[in-house]
Amino acid sequence: MSKAFKSPNLETKSVEELTSELLEAHSKLQTLQKEREMMLANISHDLRAPITAIRSAVDLALSSDNIPAAETKKILSLIDRRTASLEDLINDMYYLFSVEDASHSLNLTPVDACTFLEEYYYDAIIDSRYDRFDMQLDVPCDLSCTINIEPQKIVRVLDNLMTNAAKYAGEKATYIRLSASIYKPDTPANYKFDNTSFPFDTKLIISVSDNGNGIAPEALPHIFTRTYTVSNARTPGESSGSGLGLSIARAIIERHGGTISAESTLGEGTTFTVSLPCFCSQS
Numbered sequence: 001m002s003k004a005f006k007s008p009n010l011e012t013k014s015v016e017e018l019t020s021e022l023l024e025a026h027s028k029l030q031t032l033q034k035e036r037e038m039m040l041a042n043i044s045h046d047l048r049a050p051i052t053a054i055r056s057a058v059d060l061a062l063s064s065d066n067i068p069a070a071e072t073k074k075i076l077s078l079i080d081r082r083t084a085s086l087e088d089l090i091n092d093m094y095y096l097f098s099v100e101d102a103s104h105s106l107n108l109t110p111v112d113a114c115t116f117l118e119e120y121y122y123d124a125i126i127d128s129r130y131d132r133f134d135m136q137l138d139v140p141c142d143l144s145c146t147i148n149i150e151p152q153k154i155v156r157v158l159d160n161l162m163t164n165a166a167k168y169a170g171e172k173a174t175y176i177r178l179s180a181s182i183y184k185p186d187t188p189a190n191y192k193f194d195n196t197s198f199p200f201d202t203k204l205i206i207s208v209s210d211n212g213n214g215i216a217p218e219a220l221p222h223i224f225t226r227t228y229t230v231s232n233a234r235t236p237g238e239s240s241g242s243g244l245g246l247s248i249a250r251a252i253i254e255r256h257g258g259t260i261s262a263e264s265t266l267g268e269g270t271t272f273t274v275s276l277p278c279f280c281s282q283s
């Protein structure tokens with residue numbers, strides 16, 4: 001016996017509403033298509049820059065039989081650096097695509113937020129890149145909250161935020177601070193606690209702040225977008241990495257059901273804020 005298909009939407013929505021939804025979906029598709037085209041153009045550009053440098057170095061090496069040993073060493077070390085940056089770029093692109101691919105499931109583990117952040121911090125600050133900074137940890141250990149995460153991926157996000165602060169905050173920056181707090185929405189008046197947990201939309205808020213150069217207001221809205229190129233912000237160069245760090249961070253955090261944002265004032269500093277769903281005990 002065949003059943004008539006009834007769509008609840010078709011029954012309750014007017015033709016105008018459906019048309020406007022269709023138009024909205026169409027415009028979203030067009031935006032996605034545009035993003036994809038820009039991304040492909042950027043990928044070609046990003047791959048071309050190191051390949052061109054390698055090609056020129058090889059041409060130079062082949063152009064004469066009598067290149068002094070010191071010169072040959074210089075050429076080889078340029079090829080080595082550019083090959084390494086090409087590898088970084090390809091690895092980061094692959095990583096970004098695989099994180100964004102919803103069919104790749106995350107390997108989630110429940111982790112105590114305070115322990116996780118403390119362990120991360122004390123492992124990270126051994127790095128000599130932080131030597132000149134006053135490193136600060138502000139994670140109250142009565143947080144009593146559990147986050148469901150793939151730890152390596154969240155470590156990758158924190159690493160990028162912390163190393164960005166060390167790399168880009170500039171000469172005048174004196175500190176880098178990792179802090180955390182819990183955001184608990186108001187409890188509904190008639191809710192009866194079951195003495196075990198606080199089941200509402202609770203968030204763990206993690207911030208990484210510096211008091212450095214800050215980010216220009218015109219660049220700030222775009223720093224998480226992989227298709228955006230400002231000055232050298234996404235040009236794979238000698239030491240700046242692939243330039244995909246924040247795009248990867250956003251993809252990771254969104255796959256965990258969270259958000260990431262940045263606030264910055266030129267000359268005063270930058271704060272990146274990550275919000276992750278968490279589960280708190282009631283205390």
Ligand SMILES: Nc1ncnc2c1ncn2[C@@H]1O[C@H](COP(=O)(O)OP(=O)(O)OP(=O)(O)O)[C@@H](O)[C@H]1O
Binds near residue numbers: 233241242243245270
């Ligand atoms: N704390 C900060 N202070 C000032 N500028 C920043 C800060 N964090 C990020 N930026 C800016 O945002 C840009 C993008 O950062 P992102 O982490 O995506 O790339 P990257 O660090 O250049 O390369 P990668 O992370 O791939 O090694 C940086 O190039 C820098 O211009």
Ligand SMILES: [Mg+2]
Binds near residue numbers: 160164241245246
């Ligand atoms: Mg980075």
